[in-house]
Amino acid sequence: MTDSLPGPLIVQSDKTLLLEVDHERADDCRKAIAPFAELERSPEHIHTYRLTPLGLWNARAAGHDAEQVVDTLLEFSRYAVPHALLVDVAETMARYGRLRLEKHPVHGLVLVSNDRPVLEEVLRAKRVAGMVGARIDDDTVVVHPSERGNLKQALLKIGWPAEDYAGYVDGEAHEIELDQTEWSLRTYQKEAAESFWHGGSGVVVLPCGAGKTLVGAAAMAHAKATTLILVTNTVSARQWKDELVRRTSLTADEIGEYSGSVKEIRPVTIATYQVMTTRRKGVYSHLELLDARDWGLIVYDEVHLLPAPIFRMTADLQARRRIGLTATLVREDGREGDVFSLIGPKRYDAPWKDIEAQGWIAPAECIEVRVTLPSSERMAYAVAEPEERYRLASCTHHKIDVVRRLVTQHTDQPTLVIGQYLEQLDEIATALDAPTITGATPVKERQRLFEAFRSGDVGLLVVSKVANFSIDLPTAEVAIQVSGSFGSRQEEAQRLGRLLRPKTEGKSAHFYTIVSRDTVDAEFAANRQRFLAEQGYAYSIRDADS
Incomplete structure (x- = not known):
C-alpha cells in the first residue's frame, strides 16, 4: 500500500458513506466504521452506509467518542469530509449523557x-x-x-x-460459578461479559455459533443472583438448560422451564417469549413471573426478536440488570430505539470476519442461484395481486429441481433446506424423501430429529423458520434457502449462522439462496443480504440453467 493511494470512503453531506468494496483498504475501513454506521445498500462495487443519531449514541455508549469517529472518517475518506457533517457528528454524540x-x-x-x-x-x-x-x-x-x-x-x-447511573438492585443471591475444568471462555466472550457487567445493562452482539450462551452464563457468574432467561422457543429453553448444567455449577434442579407445557419457577428460570406474551381476555396472564422472585439478572436471548409486549414489560424491570444477546441488532419493526432505551445500549460487538479469522467460526461461501419462472408461472405472477406475488415467485416448482441438484452435489455433507411456505417444504421433503420440521412438529419430535442430525444419523433436514434461531446444529455444513420472510436481514443472518460452527479440517460452509429472477423474490433477497455484506460476506451469483 502506498501513502498516496486515495481512501476507499466517500463521505457525503447527507450523512451517507460510500465504500468502494474492491479497494485494498476496504476491509479495514468497514471494520472501523461498523461501530457507528449502518449499512443501507450493498450492490457489487459500492456499499452505502448512513450515520444516524442512534448509531452514534450506541457508539458513544460503547466507549467511542466523537474524536475517534471523526478521525476514522478523515483517515479513510477519499475527499475532504464536509465540515458541517463533522460538526454534526460531534454535536449528536455530545447529546448522549447530558x-x-x-x-x-x-x-x-x-x-x-x-x-x-x-x-x-x-x-x-x-x-x-x-x-x-x-x-x-x-x-x-x-x-x-x-x-x-x-x-x-x-x-x-x-x-x-x-x-x-441509577444503579441496580442485587436481587436474591444465588451462587453461580463457571465450571471451566474442561473448557475456558474465549477472550472475546470474557470481554463481552465484562463490558456488559461494567455497564450494568445492554446488548452483546456476536455471530451465531460464537457462543452467546456462554456470554450469558458468564454474566450470570458475575451477578451470582437469581436469573430470568427469556428465549424464543421451548427447544431453545432446553438447550440453554443443558448448556448451563454442563458449563456452570448449576444443577438441573436449580433451573426451571416456564413454557406452554411446563410452569416451573426456580432460582434460574427459562421462559419462552410466546408464553410471556400469551393473553387471556386481554390480560397477560403470565406477567406475575416477572415478580415471582427478586431477580438479579434478566437475560434476553435473540433480543432482535423481542416481541413488542415485552418491551412494555421491560419498562418495569429497569432496576434489574439486563443483558440482550443477538447476532444482529437489526429489527425489521424499526424498534432498535426501544432496545437501546429499555434493554440498554450496545456494549460489545465483534465483527463476524474477525471471529472467523481467529478460527472460532467457519468461513462461509454465499451463493445466490437464480432461476427463471416458466412462461405459465410468469403469467400467473404478472396478473397476481401484489401480496400474492412473493409466494408465487418463492414457490416455483423450478426450485425443487435446483434443490435436488445441490443436495446431490453435497451428498456427504449435513444439509439443511430452509423455507417459509409449508406446502413448498412438504413438496421438497417428499421429493427428497427427507424429514421435515415445522411449527406443527411436536417439541419431542423436533428434539429427536435435531439430535439425529447432530449425531449423523440424519444427513438432510427440511426446516421452516422454527430453525432460524437458537437451534444448535454444529454439524451443518450446507444450507439451501428456498424462501424467506420477505426482506428480513435478521433472518438471513440467523440462517447463515446455522452453518458457522467450526468444521473439521477447516472446511468451509456453503449457504445457497435460490431466487426467482425478475420478481420481488430477487428484490427481497437483495435486502436480506445487506446485513451479511456489512459483515464482509460476498454473494457469488449462479444461473440455475447454465
Missing part, C-alpha cells in the same frame, strides 16, 4: 442535567409529562421509579438520550 438518571439519598430516582436549558426543554415536552415529580433544584427533578424505562424511551425519541 441528562443522567441517578439515585438521590433522600428523593430516590432523579433526573439530573449539567446543561440547564436541556433539562428545561425536556420537562416541557408532552412525552415527559406525568413521568417526573417535584423539582429539587435547578438541575434536578424527581422521577417516579415506575417510569424509569418509559422516561428513557421518551427522552431518546426527543433526541436527548439519558445515561442511566
Whole structure:
C-alpha cells in the first residue's frame, strides 16, 4: 500500500458513506466504521452506509467518542469530509449523557442535567409529562421509579438520550460459578461479559455459533443472583438448560422451564417469549413471573426478536440488570430505539470476519442461484395481486429441481433446506424423501430429529423458520434457502449462522439462496443480504440453467 493511494470512503453531506468494496483498504475501513454506521445498500462495487443519531449514541455508549469517529472518517475518506457533517457528528454524540438518571439519598430516582436549558426543554415536552415529580433544584427533578424505562424511551425519541447511573438492585443471591475444568471462555466472550457487567445493562452482539450462551452464563457468574432467561422457543429453553448444567455449577434442579407445557419457577428460570406474551381476555396472564422472585439478572436471548409486549414489560424491570444477546441488532419493526432505551445500549460487538479469522467460526461461501419462472408461472405472477406475488415467485416448482441438484452435489455433507411456505417444504421433503420440521412438529419430535442430525444419523433436514434461531446444529455444513420472510436481514443472518460452527479440517460452509429472477423474490433477497455484506460476506451469483 502506498501513502498516496486515495481512501476507499466517500463521505457525503447527507450523512451517507460510500465504500468502494474492491479497494485494498476496504476491509479495514468497514471494520472501523461498523461501530457507528449502518449499512443501507450493498450492490457489487459500492456499499452505502448512513450515520444516524442512534448509531452514534450506541457508539458513544460503547466507549467511542466523537474524536475517534471523526478521525476514522478523515483517515479513510477519499475527499475532504464536509465540515458541517463533522460538526454534526460531534454535536449528536455530545447529546448522549447530558441528562443522567441517578439515585438521590433522600428523593430516590432523579433526573439530573449539567446543561440547564436541556433539562428545561425536556420537562416541557408532552412525552415527559406525568413521568417526573417535584423539582429539587435547578438541575434536578424527581422521577417516579415506575417510569424509569418509559422516561428513557421518551427522552431518546426527543433526541436527548439519558445515561442511566441509577444503579441496580442485587436481587436474591444465588451462587453461580463457571465450571471451566474442561473448557475456558474465549477472550472475546470474557470481554463481552465484562463490558456488559461494567455497564450494568445492554446488548452483546456476536455471530451465531460464537457462543452467546456462554456470554450469558458468564454474566450470570458475575451477578451470582437469581436469573430470568427469556428465549424464543421451548427447544431453545432446553438447550440453554443443558448448556448451563454442563458449563456452570448449576444443577438441573436449580433451573426451571416456564413454557406452554411446563410452569416451573426456580432460582434460574427459562421462559419462552410466546408464553410471556400469551393473553387471556386481554390480560397477560403470565406477567406475575416477572415478580415471582427478586431477580438479579434478566437475560434476553435473540433480543432482535423481542416481541413488542415485552418491551412494555421491560419498562418495569429497569432496576434489574439486563443483558440482550443477538447476532444482529437489526429489527425489521424499526424498534432498535426501544432496545437501546429499555434493554440498554450496545456494549460489545465483534465483527463476524474477525471471529472467523481467529478460527472460532467457519468461513462461509454465499451463493445466490437464480432461476427463471416458466412462461405459465410468469403469467400467473404478472396478473397476481401484489401480496400474492412473493409466494408465487418463492414457490416455483423450478426450485425443487435446483434443490435436488445441490443436495446431490453435497451428498456427504449435513444439509439443511430452509423455507417459509409449508406446502413448498412438504413438496421438497417428499421429493427428497427427507424429514421435515415445522411449527406443527411436536417439541419431542423436533428434539429427536435435531439430535439425529447432530449425531449423523440424519444427513438432510427440511426446516421452516422454527430453525432460524437458537437451534444448535454444529454439524451443518450446507444450507439451501428456498424462501424467506420477505426482506428480513435478521433472518438471513440467523440462517447463515446455522452453518458457522467450526468444521473439521477447516472446511468451509456453503449457504445457497435460490431466487426467482425478475420478481420481488430477487428484490427481497437483495435486502436480506445487506446485513451479511456489512459483515464482509460476498454473494457469488449462479444461473440455475447454465
